[in-house]
Amino acid sequence: MASRLVRLRARLARSGALGQALLAVLGRDHLDEAAWEKLEETLLQADLGIDPTTRILTELRTRIRVDGTRDPAQVRAILRELLLTEVDPTMDRTLSTERRTTGDGTQAPATFLMVGVNGTGKTTTAGKLARLLVAEEKTVLLGAADTFRAAAADQLQTWGERVGVEVVRSDREGADPASVAHDAVQRGVAEGVDVVIVDTAGRLQNKAGLMDELGKITRVVTRKAPVAESLLVLDATTGQNGLRQARVFAEVAQLTGIVLTKLDGSAKGGIVVAVQKELGIPVKLVGLGEGPDDLAPFDPETFVDALLG
Structure with missing residues (x-):
């Protein structure tokens, strides 16, 4: 299982356009309006969806204001938490394989x-x-x-x-x-x-x-x-x-579940959030390439970490 999760992160990181864009924005000392617009654009381009993007950015603004933080690492940690909530780690992603x-x-x-x-x-x-x-x-x-x-x-x-x-x-x-x-x-x-x-x-x-x-x-x-x-x-x-x-x-x-293929060649990983919200059913497996072993159980934390780069 561990090796599959390592491979999941490695394959997703290949398409790291989202991660690179987020890092560029979060690496700034101050998130001005231009930075917020860039962050919104980046999340939307990743197919996260309008409603999840709005929720994340609204909560992120609030948390930054309440915490009074400008530390990019802390901002990234808050964003990671919010993204993970949207991906929803509480969903049952097991396959029913018992006779x-x-x-x-x-x-x-x-x-x-x-x-x-x-x-x-x-x-x-x-x-x-x-x-x-x-x-x-x-x-x-x-x-x-x-x-x-x-x-x-x-x-x-x-x-x-x-x-x-x-x-x-x-x-x-x-x-x-x-x-x-x-x-x-x-x-x-x-x-x-x-x-x-x-x-x-x-x-x-x-x-x-x-x-x-x-x-x-x-x-x-x-x-x-x-x-x-x-x-x-x-x-x-x-x-x-x-x-x-x-x-x-x-x-x-x-x-009962979704298999998301060709995730290794796409910076649009946010589709996970959009399709789960749309259907109310979990992404259970992800396809990460052409090889016979390039199908892995979907792990929310590994997935979010890969998105963030």
Whole structure:
């Protein structure tokens, strides 16, 4: 766990535009109005959102005035505290990976649905998550229920081979996604697997079609096992567009957590705050690069320290 947190901080620090800008402002002996405007601009450019930025700056001004401090280190410490409050370390970010007993007494795997638009790294994230769970000595099965993107099943198969887990897929392009998901969970039950991860299609042509498809997958899967996690995969670099995607998926799926990908290439880490406030669900995992081990549990304190540089 410790090594993953070290890697999280190191990868986030690579994009240190936010940290550098904050340090430049906080390094001044006196925060004049120009400095406050620059601080506001920096937080907004990091996709923190208008309301959180306003709350932070209002409280920061008040604390500086009450404490009478001009010490940049003390100002930074106050800002760190306020940012951490916005990220909300009290949220439960654990993954529900324990097998469970169904209504008929059958032992069933924890079933994960990976949802999100194509291009966010959803299939890759499913593979990396499988690797993460295998490292925690969980048995895992992957389900290739994105049957509309020709390369999706092959991509997931490659990940399965890389991390040493089996993949349930259809040989027919355009096959019923719910059928593939059902087969994956059914096999997971039969083989006593701990976790089944189902990769779903990410089409957003219309909300009704998405709702129908995800609804059907959920209904079919829950006949065999309850859905333990419904994880929304978002690309950190998409900013407000990512929030719009999040709203749609929150309407059509019972989301339990967020996976934020491509965080290593973005200075827009504030999207963590914005999306958690928008959906009321926690960021549980972050993608930090292209490597098989570049998926880490989200740690609020490490994240805020990395933002501050």
